Structure formats: structure tokens, C-alpha cells
Amino acid sequence: MGKLNIVQAINLALAEEMERDPNVVILGEDVGRDGGVFRVTEGLLERFGPERVLDTPLSELGIVGASIGMAAYGLKPVVEIQFMGFSYAALEQVFSHAARIRSRSRGRYTCPMVVRTPYGIGIKAPELHSESAEAFFCHMPGVKVVVPSTPYNAKGLLVSAIRDPDPVIFLEPTRLYRAVKSEVPEGEYAVPLGKAEVHQEGGEITVVAWGTMLHRAMEAVEGFDCEIIDLQTLKPLDEETIINSVKKTGRLVIVHEATKYCGLGAEIAALVSEEAMVYLKAPVLRVAGPEAVIPMARLEDEYMPSAGRIKKALELVMEY
Amino acid sequence: MGKLNIVQAINLALAEEMERDPNVVILGEDVGRDGGVFRVTEGLLERFGPERVLDTPLSELGIVGASIGMAAYGLKPVVEIQFMGFSYAALEQVFSHAARIRSRSRGRYTCPMVVRTPYGIGIKAPELHSESAEAFFCHMPGVKVVVPSTPYNAKGLLVSAIRDPDPVIFLEPTRLYRAVKSEVPEGEYAVPLGKAEVHQEGGEITVVAWGTMLHRAMEAVEGFDCEIIDLQTLKPLDEETIINSVKKTGRLVIVHEATKYCGLGAEIAALVSEEAMVYLKAPVLRVAGPEAVIPMARLEDEYMPSAGRIKKALELVMEY
Amino acid sequence: MPLKTIGKFEIKNLQVLDEKGEADPALMPGLSDGEVKKAYEAMVLARTFNSRALSLQREGRLGTYASIRGQEASQIGSALALEKEDWIFPSFRESGVFVARGYPLWLIFKYWMGDERGMKVPEDQFIFPMSVPVSTQIPHATGAALAMKLKGHKKVAAVYFGDGASSRGDFHEAINIAGVFRAPVVFLCQNNQWAISVPRSKQTAAETIAQRSNGYGIEGIQVDGNDFFAVYRATKEAVDRARSGEGPTLIECFTYRLDDHTTADDASRYRTKEEVDEWTHRDPLLRLKLFMEKKGLWTEEYGKEADKKAAEEVDGAIKEAESYGAPDPADIIGYTYGELTGRQKKELKDLGWES
Amino acid sequence: MPLKTIGKFEIKNLQVLDEKGEADPALMPGLSDGEVKKAYEAMVLARTFNSRALSLQREGRLGTYASIRGQEASQIGSALALEKEDWIFPSFRESGVFVARGYPLWLIFKYWMGDERGMKVPEDQFIFPMSVPVSTQIPHATGAALAMKLKGHKKVAAVYFGDGASSRGDFHEAINIAGVFRAPVVFLCQNNQWAISVPRSKQTAAETIAQRSNGYGIEGIQVDGNDFFAVYRATKEAVDRARSGEGPTLIECFTYRLDDHTTADDASRYRTKEEVDEWTHRDPLLRLKLFMEKKGLWTEEYGKEADKKAAEEVDGAIKEAESYGAPDPADIIGYTYGELTGRQKKELKDLGWES
Ligand SMILES: Cc1ncc(C[n+]2csc(CCOP(=O)(O)OP(=O)(O)O)c2C)c(N)n1
Numbered sequence A, B: 001m002g003k004l005n006i007v008q009a010i011n012l013a014l015a016e017e018m019e020r021d022p023n024v025v026i027l028g029e030d031v032g033r034d035g036g037v038f039r040v041t042e043g044l045l046e047r048f049g050p051e052r053v054l055d056t057p058l059s060e061l062g063i064v065g066a067s068i069g070m071a072a073y074g075l076k077p078v079v080e081i082q083f084m085g086f087s088y089a090a091l092e093q094v095f096s097h098a099a100r101i102r103s104r105s106r107g108r109y110t111c112p113m114v115v116r117t118p119y120g121i122g123i124k125a126p127e128l129h130s131e132s133a134e135a136f137f138c139h140m141p142g143v144k145v146v147v148p149s150t151p152y153n154a155k156g157l158l159v160s161a162i163r164d165p166d167p168v169i170f171l172e173p174t175r176l177y178r179a180v181k182s183e184v185p186e187g188e189y190a191v192p193l194g195k196a197e198v199h200q201e202g203g204e205i206t207v208v209a210w211g212t213m214l215h216r217a218m219e220a221v222e223g224f225d226c227e228i229i230d231l232q233t234l235k236p237l238d239e240e241t242i243i244n245s246v247k248k249t250g251r252l253v254i255v256h257e258a259t260k261y262c263g264l265g266a267e268i269a270a271l272v273s274e275e276a277m278v279y280l281k282a283p284v285l286r287v288a289g290p291e292a293v294i295p296m297a298r299l300e301d302e303y304m305p306s307a308g309r310i311k312k313a314l315e316l317v318m319e320y
Numbered sequence C, D: 001m002p003l004k005t006i007g008k009f010e011i012k013n014l015q016v017l018d019e020k021g022e023a024d025p026a027l028m029p030g031l032s033d034g035e036v037k038k039a040y041e042a043m044v045l046a047r048t049f050n051s052r053a054l055s056l057q058r059e060g061r062l063g064t065y066a067s068i069r070g071q072e073a074s075q076i077g078s079a080l081a082l083e084k085e086d087w088i089f090p091s092f093r094e095s096g097v098f099v100a101r102g103y104p105l106w107l108i109f110k111y112w113m114g115d116e117r118g119m120k121v122p123e124d125q126f127i128f129p130m131s132v133p134v135s136t137q138i139p140h141a142t143g144a145a146l147a148m149k150l151k152g153h154k155k156v157a158a159v160y161f162g163d164g165a166s167s168r169g170d171f172h173e174a175i176n177i178a179g180v181f182r183a184p185v186v187f188l189c190q191n192n193q194w195a196i197s198v199p200r201s202k203q204t205a206a207e208t209i210a211q212r213s214n215g216y217g218i219e220g221i222q223v224d225g226n227d228f229f230a231v232y233r234a235t236k237e238a239v240d241r242a243r244s245g246e247g248p249t250l251i252e253c254f255t256y257r258l259d260d261h262t263t264a265d266d267a268s269r270y271r272t273k274e275e276v277d278e279w280t281h282r283d284p285l286l287r288l289k290l291f292m293e294k295k296g297l298w299t300e301e302y303g304k305e306a307d308k309k310a311a312e313e314v315d316g317a318i319k320e321a322e323s324y325g326a327p328d329p330a331d332i333i334g335y336t337y338g339e340l341t342g343r344q345k346k347e348l349k350d351l352g353w354e355s
């Protein structure tokens, strides 16, 4: 197969899963004829036909709600929400139904569906095209949340998400879509949900990040002895990998784009101060978005955690 | 006035504010003729008429969205959402608009509105009548989140919320509605937003709670030397009061009903491990809901943090 | 270049059986005497279940309950027009639908006693758990219908919701999508005139809910919801159309909620006794009984027998529901995901819920 | 007890000016020659603004932009029918509306350059910032209109949205509520036939968007959206009705998006050149020009003059927009709340954004 970018890797995962399982269907706005605004579903309508790839009306609540019925009936819908900022209309369907139908029916009905959506700052598009609201979904028992960071794990994680028996929110960092290329084997392989990856080993500071911020962190750690953890799955969290790393390093810096207050970084910091406090040599720092609305294009780079801000945090924890 | 319960205190606050400011209007399902399913708005339609108290169609998205237009135009809408579990359809309007219109228009337009909703486990009603999703709103820059715990602060906080220039989510613990009574002065007084209250002074453990869980905590602390902080405002957080207390006690236990993962307790724990870690003598513990959907009536008491579970946490931190 | 009419539309109301029990032979659905009796007995059973649920609630043996009295024809007339393999998506006020499907009564009691196990739907039943958030179940029906169509199954999805539900976005988006894909789904609006204290006239400025269908390019009709035959006929036609690929239908059952909204409500705060009395005379059971009497299908003794059988069945169900063991706290966590998460295993231990 | 018709409804289409520029005198709105010229000039200005925005984007001097070419009559014809104090709630594709309101052009450029200050609406303008999430602005208009009514102000709210927006719950809930309270609001659907790659025919199975009005018990009409006079007339009538307390109207402007969805889109992937060409001949500016020529209101020289004035105004606006200083990072935080929170003050310090 050779080197692919994330758009191509996801497209390949979708194609292979649709080949493998006739119950996998794709629906969303502009996913068919147009191949999706990021071209992630390009060619799939032509290949699998309009029964498997549905161009829907402009109706986020409706298509997510309908997917719940489809999933309960026996399909495996993969919904595309054009941008995360437009998923909010569907939050009730995800939280009140997708996340609860298994428990509500004591297992009689389940909801194996995937909601894919481009996420984060990245393409200088208009307002609400740069959202990082992963914490909402992380606070919903019954859903899983996944964020790839490379073409390799993008494919492997999406395969796992599609095969998962429960609803999975699959967040695709727009900034990385075409920015990273890597070897992506064709055919069978899955990156398991619920497992973080130690992206780089190190001894003095544990850095936890995901998606775009993983790459930011990699720029920043140079000159420090950092262990970088790529969460991959934000919920359920791979607590063990984080805690073991912190027990080793005694220092933790978490990086995310979303506003800091009640972001996922808070949970990770809380987890560590609950389970590994005695190992901590320095305060746990979060490098995250400020308490503000994500700005439009002109200011978005200022909003986003920069390598410089991450470096500052690393220096700070090293003072202890 | 004498002793009132929380329902009466909120009703009084609404009446007095409507008296004071002709721009204050109430809208929601069954808030008029019926006086609200909890009777919080009882008598207001009769007193202020159908131009000030609007019985709306069953339309959470619509009434919250309409309130944004009303607020921008110059009214001060106080919306009632019948139960927090039904506010999810309005999340997009709150997050994408109410929270952003000031910043989007660089201050030309603002959104001074209050969304009141009964919240938490308490009345053994059907599914989705016992939600504790405060963390969603806490993660939205541009909104404020308030939870009263007594009739006194219920009135004072609501007055402040109505007078606030920004959107305020006002969460009313159903379990406390008629369970607590206290002196509530008539007329002018406001409990400021953004200030927590040290409900009880103590030296060895800081216990942070709000709403129903404040009362649970009070049952549990007996026999321990606890400083109990009633947050009152969940966003923006009174960081100073929490940190000063932890610097004094060196131990922190946070109690909330919501599922633990990415709940507000995580933010408080993270804040402390960032700002006051060196003062900590023990791990920061969160006593919260498990990773599960809030169950129906038969099991709701098991789900909710019990005095026993809180005690266990207090004992645990005292081992350090 | 004129002001020209580009579309014309009519909305119809169907009544087959009048309040005196006279049926219009031209409109009568083809039902055997046996089927008519079965329907009557289901309506009696539903009403018996309902009144016992209300008294159990008063005795503190059951939680908040939403009464269906007055809506038996709307619920049972429509449910009986579906095949066993068709899927049903009910709201929280659909006891009659469960009864018509032969759903184990003790499970329905169990559910209203606040126990999720009541909605652990038996494998041979194709009904979704009741949806508490109003209207949110409507898109599920559209999705299931789409799945049936995509899989080439000749099945139909039917979804129940109220007049209040018609004001929500879910209603709109779900029906519009169903229209676009011609999904085999029947939208059954139980217009019982009230959404708690809000009358239909304040729910929308439109004359009927049925006329919304035109805005989605689908079939629509209003039926007398207290007329078993009208409801059955309209639903059967809609189901047949859906099954044969002709797309969705919106049916407005014009009926009335005779009791309080739920046991937690006091309807006397917002509606008059006169209004309720007037509708009490339109009782759907009474109407079917009058018809059957004329046909010689209903006799004093048959009536007694039917009441007795219903009472016995309901008694048995209550005994079963109450004898059933208490729920296991571990189940709070156990059904969240297909497998327990690490955190959940820890929580089960910490909470002492391990088995 | 029959199958009886209980409601009849007709949907009309209004055209005043045909493609040859012939107007139906009986339907012509009462506009002075001066007003017609003003309208034409606004349309020219809007188109000039639009084409310059597109070229700036290609040169990398402006961000993603949504072209309005082809929709000038729909936008300007409706906006000019409103009074200065009426409130407007636009979507992201409403440059023509801003132009018609005399909104400072340089601010619109600024906005599309990715700068919030472009939507710091001048105090004498009553237009909301563009709404990016499709359809979400519709409830705001209903609310503002309700506020106008409650305060006894004789004003009207007008909201613009597309054909795609009509599939969303916001559309439904906002219009239904407006109907119930007879709020003074005009719902202006810019049906430009496409929602990115999704054609109107796949957006809903209904023949028209206008016929949805019947489902809400409000007035509705479809107008030729490339006919300035038809749009103006229908909007004026709706605005007058609203202002005099007769409630809301849904107007479907039947028009066409001649360019790509946005500068990030390539429409050739999903629609034919033939279709676009056909609509190019229905150009709303051309049509108004033909009419004015016949009336002697348009001459070569007048046309040149109008183009020149527009070009100069747009040039000036671009210069202004580009000369304007860079935004202050502190503003990211500064406008979140009426006052800075403690955390925000700390963040301003940590980020070195304090002034
Ligand atoms: C989304 C939502 N909002 C509010 C409620 C509270 N509530 C329960 S039933 C009801 C009225 C429902 O009216 P209708 O749709 O006509 O159904 P009915 O109760 O008459 O059967 C309301 C407001 C709810 N359950 N869900």
C-alpha cells in the first residue's frame, strides 16, 4: 500500500470494513456523490452503491437518531458529521439513547454505531469548524471516544470502532488529515480500543496528549527526557499506562486544545492525584485552551497550545 | 417572611425580580396555568399576566433558542426546562449561541438569560428525571453555572443570576426542593455568583460539594474535623476559597452525584494538584457516581454517593 | 408571470363507527367476528391493567404512572394492524400497545415499579423500550425502517408519540428523512388534546397535526382515535403501503387523555370537568361494545367473562412482578458496555457489588 | 361517519417580472423609479463585493467565502422591504442582505478575513452576526419577534436560511412557536436548489418548502427568487402583516446558487454545466436591467456609472479592511463574559496578553 495520509487511511478502513461486513453502511451530509467535504468517503458510493452510502438531508439530529434505530435493527451505521461543531444538535440522541439503550433494555438492544467527525483547529475555516468538545462525550457512560494521530492508528482504530458492540465517537483531527503520512498495511489489522500507546519512552516527565496535540508535544519535548503517551482512546481511558508512566517519571504534563476547565486533562490529573500522588515530584500541569470561545481564523493559532507553551510547562515541572 | 422551602424561595425571587424589572419574563412548558410541575412558578401567571409568563409548546430547542433572541433584543428571559434530562436538545443553542454571541459580536450583542432546571436524583420519577450533567455546561466558556443548596442561597443566587449580563444555567436539586427550610428575608439581597461558601470550618479535611451532596456530606463528616465548602457557583469557580482551605487542611474530598469520569470533581482535583500540590498530605479523593447510566428508581439510592461512601473516603485520607 | 397555484392539498378525517355504535359498512375494515372480539378483549385488558396500575401507585406499590384511559382504541387499533415481525417504538404512555402485542404484563408492571428489567424485551417481541424524552424515539423508527428497506426485509416500523411531541425537532427531522428515503414507517400521533397542561390549541397554530404530512411530501390522515375501526383501517392501509414500498404515513389519532397526565399531575388545575365528562361519553370501549351488541357479539355474560379474564390476568401479573427479586446493584454498571471497563471493575470492587 | 375533508390548502407561486423583463402591472409593487434604481445599484454593489471577495480568496487575502451570485434579488428584494429598525438574522451566505442594509463593506471583508471585529455590528444597524451552524439562527428571530410583541414595539424580525436549513429541527420549532404566539417574524428561505452537493429533491420529498407553512398554521408563499419585484412584493406584504399583528409568514425564494458552495467546494463534482448555464440565463440582475431599459431607467452610461461607483466603494472597503490592524490576542478572552473571571485574568498574565 505504501504511505498514506489520514484521509486515505480512513477511506481504506471504511472500504475494507464495508467489503467484510455487508451491514456496515455510511450516512451523512455530502458523503456520497461529493465524497465528503474532506473526501474521506470518496469513491465509496460508486463502489458500494446508494444502499450502503447515503447522502442525507441536512439533519444531524435526524441522522444520528436514525442510526440508533439502524444499529438496533442490525446494521452498523458509520455516520459522518461534517464538523464536530455541528454534532451538538445530536448530543441528546447520543447521550439519552445511543449511550443508554443497552442498559435501558438490559442488553436486549444494543447500539453498535460509529459517529465520525472532523475535529479541532486546523483549516482556518469559519466559526464552529474548529471545535474540541471531546469532554462532552467522555462524560457519557455508554459511549466510547477515539482520536487517531497517525494514518496507521487511524485505520486500525476505525476498524476496531466499527467492530465494537457499542457506540463510538471517532474524532478526526482536521489539522492532521493530510499533514502526516505513514505506512498503512492493507487488510486485517486493528488497533484495540482502550489502549494508549507510549509514543516515546522517557524518564523524567510524562506527557499525555492525543490527536494534533501529540505532534505539538513532540516538537516541544526535544531537549527534555519525556515519555510521550498518545491516548488514542479517550474513553474508556487506559489508566494503567498513564499511572505506570507517572510512577516512573514523577512528573505529568497534559496537553489539549479544548478549554482547560472541565476538559479531559482534568480527569487525567485527577486520576493521577488519586492513584499516584505519592509518586509526584511536581504539580501536574495542563497546557490547554483558555477560558474562551475558540476564535476565528486570525487568532486561532494564538488560542492553540504552542510548542513554546508546552516547553514552558516542561521547564516548570523540571524545577521540582 | 419566615421559613420557606427552596420552591417557595425561588418563587419569591422570581416574583420580586419581575416586580423590579419589567424585562424579566418567564417561559417554559407548563410554567403558567399549571405553575410548573414543581409549582415553582405558581401564581406568577395570575400576577404578571400572559405577556410575562409564557406557556410554550413542547420545544426545548425552540424556547431556549427563542430566549437568546429575546435576550439580545432586551428582555431577561428566565426559561424553565422541566427536567435537566430534557435540556440536552438545547445544548447546541446554549453552547453555539448563548455562550458565544457576546464574543462573536465583540460585545455588541449579549445574552442575559437564565435557564432554570430541576436536577439530580430525588423524586423516584422515570428515566432521565435524575440527571446531573453540570459538567457539560461547566465546559462551555461563556456560560455560568449555579447550584443552590438552601432556600436562602436559592433566592439570593437566582436574583444574581437574573441580574447577570451573561447566560446562567441555574440547577435546582429536586431532592432538596421541599426537604430544607430556612429563613428567607423578603426583598433586596443577592448572593454573588462566583463565590463559594465555607459552610463549616474545619482543620483536617476539605470537603467540596454542592446541592444535594452538600447535605450528604454534612451527614458524613460527623466525627471528622472537616471544612465543608458549598461551591454555589460551579462556573466560574471560586478557586481561591478551595485552595486556601486545602492549604490549611492538606486533604481534599470532593463529592458529586454525576458519573466520576470528566465530572466537575476532576477539575477541582486538577486545580488543586496544579496550584496546591505541595500542601497535599493525602491523595485527592472523589466520591461520585460510577461509570454507568443513572438507574431507574429501584436502584437510584445505590447509585448515589451515600454518607457511608463519603465516610470511607474521609477515613482513607486521614490515614495519611 | 402571475400569482399561480402550484399545489393543492386536502386533509381528511376518517370515522367508521359513530358514538352510537353505528358503523359505515362501506368503510368497515375486513375483520372477522373473532378478530373484533379479540380487539375488544385486548381493550378491556389494557383498561384493567391501567386502572390496577393507578391503584398500585396510590398504594405506593408502583412509581409514577402515565394513564392511557380513553386512548385504548388509538393504541390497540393501530397495534393490531401490524404484523408480529414489525417493529414498534413506543412513548411512555403506551400500555395499550404493549398489551396488544401480548407483552408480558408483569414486565410492564416491573418497569413502572422502577426496574429496568421490565424493558428487557423478550426475544420474540419487537418493541423498543418506552422512550421518556418526548419525541426522541421518532428518529429511531425512521432508522429501523431504513434498515429494513436496505436489508430488503418486508417489514414496517411504527412509532407512537403525542401531540406535544409534534412540536419537537425530532418529529420534523425523522419524518422528513423518512419521506426522502420512502422508508417503511408509520408515524402514529396520539393526539390526546393535552401535553400536561398545554392544550393542543397552544401546541401549534395548525388545525391538525395530520396536515404536517404535506410538508414532508408523505401521506397523512386524521382519524377518530376513539373509533377502533377507523384507527385499524387507517393504520392497516398505511402499513400495507409502507410494506409495498410506497413510503411513510402520518396518522393523527384524535383522542383524549381522560385521566391526569401522570399520577404526579392534577389536571383539575388546568381543564374543566365538563370537558372531561364530554369525552367520557365518547369512551372507545363503550363505542365498540355498542357495535358488538348490535351484532350480537357482546352479551352481559360475555362482557363479565372478558372482565373476569382480564382481572385474573392482571392479578397474576402483579403477583409475579412483586414476587420477583430485587434488582442487583451490579446491574447498574453491568449493562453500560458489552464488556466491563477497567474502571468499572474497580468500582464494582470498591462498592462491594462484585458477585 | 364518513371519510370527510376537514381542511383544504393551496400553495401559490408569485412572479412579477419574467425573464424578458416584462412586468405584470397588476402585481407590480409601488416603487418609485428612484427606488428601483437604488435596488439595481444595491444588486450591482452586492455582486461586485461578491466577485472581489472571491478573487481576494484566490489571492489568499481572504478566507473561505460563500458566494451569493444568483441570489441578489432574493436577498436585496427582501431586505429592502424591511424598515431600518427591523431586526435581521442572517446565515453565512447573506452578503447581499448586509449590502442592502448599508452595512460597512469593509467590516464584511474583515469578517471573512477571519476577524470577529467584522461582526461588531455598528450601533445603528440591527442585524445579527452571521450564523454558521445552519438553521440555528431561526429561533433567535422568533425570540426577537416575541420580544418586540411583548414590549409593544411595532417592529419585525426577518430571518434568512437555506433549503438545507429547512430539514433541521430549529426550523420546525422556531416556526411552530412563532405561529402559536403570532410573532411578527418573516421566515425567508433562500431555496438555491443545493445544500453543498445535496439537491433540493433529496432534501425533502415535499414539492415546495413554502407548503410547510400550512403545517404551522401560518401564511406561506413561493416566489421567483430571481425576480426582484416578486421578492419585494411578497416580503413587503409579509412584513406589513407581521407589523399589524397578523403573525408570521414563510417565504420560499426559488433561486439558484450559481457558484460553488464556498471557495472550498468544487460543484462540478455533483452538478452539470448545463444546469448552471440554464440558470445563468435567469440572472436576477439581467432581468431587472431589461425591465429598467424598457422603462428608460437603464442606459449604457448609467450602467457603467453604477458599475464604477460599486467598484470604487468595494476598493475602498478592501483598502480599509486590509489596513486595519491585527486583532489583539487578549480579545480571545476579553469578550467571553461581561467581566473577566479570576481564571481569565491569570490566563492573560500567563499568556503574556495583558495590556
Ligand atoms: C423532551 C421532553 N420534554 C419534556 C418532558 C416532560 N414531559 C413528559 S410528558 C410531557 C407532555 C407530553 O405531551 P404529549 O407529547 O402530547 O404526550 P402525552 O403525555 O399527552 O401522551 C412533558 C412535557 C419530557 N418527558 N421530554
Ligand SMILES: Cc1ncc(C[n+]2csc(CCOP(=O)(O)OP(=O)(O)O)c2C)c(N)n1
Binding pocket: A029, A058, A060, A082, A086, D093, D132, D133, D134, D135, D161, D162, D163, D164, D165, D166, D190, D192, D194, D195, D196, D257, D261
Ligand atoms: C448544522 C450544520 N450542519 C452542517 C453544516 C455544514 N454546511 C455548511 S453550509 C451547508 C449546506 C447548507 O445548505 P442550505 O441550507 O441550502 O444553505 P446554502 O449553503 O445553500 O446557502 C452545510 C451542510 C453547517 N454549517 N451547519
Ligand SMILES: [Mg+2]
Binding pocket: C162, C163, C164, C190, C191, C192, C193, C194, C195, C196
Ligand atoms: Mg398529548
Ligand SMILES: [Mg+2]
Binding pocket: D162, D163, D164, D190, D191, D192, D193, D194, D195, D196
Ligand atoms: Mg441551499
